[in-house]
Amino acid sequence: MAKIMNLDGTQQLDLTRGTVEQAYDRWAPVYDLVFGGVFAKGRQAAIAATNKIGGRVLEVGVGTGISLPLYAPNLRIFGTDISEAMLDKARRRVSEGNLKNVEGLAVMDAEKLEFPDNSFDVVMAQYVVTAVPNPETALDEFARVLRPGGELIILTRVSADTGMRRFIEQKLQPVVRPLGFRTAEFAWSRYAKWLAGAKGIELAERRLIPPLGHFSLVRFRKVDVAKAA
8 A cells, every 4th residue: 555655754645546546437427527627727728738749649647538639630649547437438539529649548557657768759647646646656657758858747736835725735635535636745845856856857837727726737848868968
């Protein structure tokens, strides 16, 4: 069972792959209805950034495939998710929309991606990092399969380090954990710590995204060492 740790070393609530899989299997029938509109602006911003880069794209946590019709037709998309129920809806969306630029959809663990190094020009992860048992492991995997010069684009919740919002997020944590969410473990300092230890990764952009300013669009770029030299 995965042990989730704070930056100060204190132990947080356990979260396992099974917990996440079960939670999103339950969300599958209503996910688009509940979250489609709420996260629309963030989704559109992330896809717009991806479309500018082009090439081959991996969307980790593709879910019901709600983002797939938004990608430019010249991109090649592969989507993964932990939930088979979510992917069933994504497959129907691909078929009904005749989305020929979708290479494939597969059940896959975000912490153990089944792709060779340097496979994608963009790795996209929308609201995924805060849902996996070991976020830093997942971020390392995203960086591994990213080609030099490519970008890792994440939409993510950024929690507070201090204050009343921090207090409320901590109180909510036991309530939202069974739903596949974590509220109090992802202050920007945690992402910054990962970035400081990641080799060949630099921050390209970070900006607030609705709703409520609690979410951010973050772009990390994988340094092309050959070009830099």
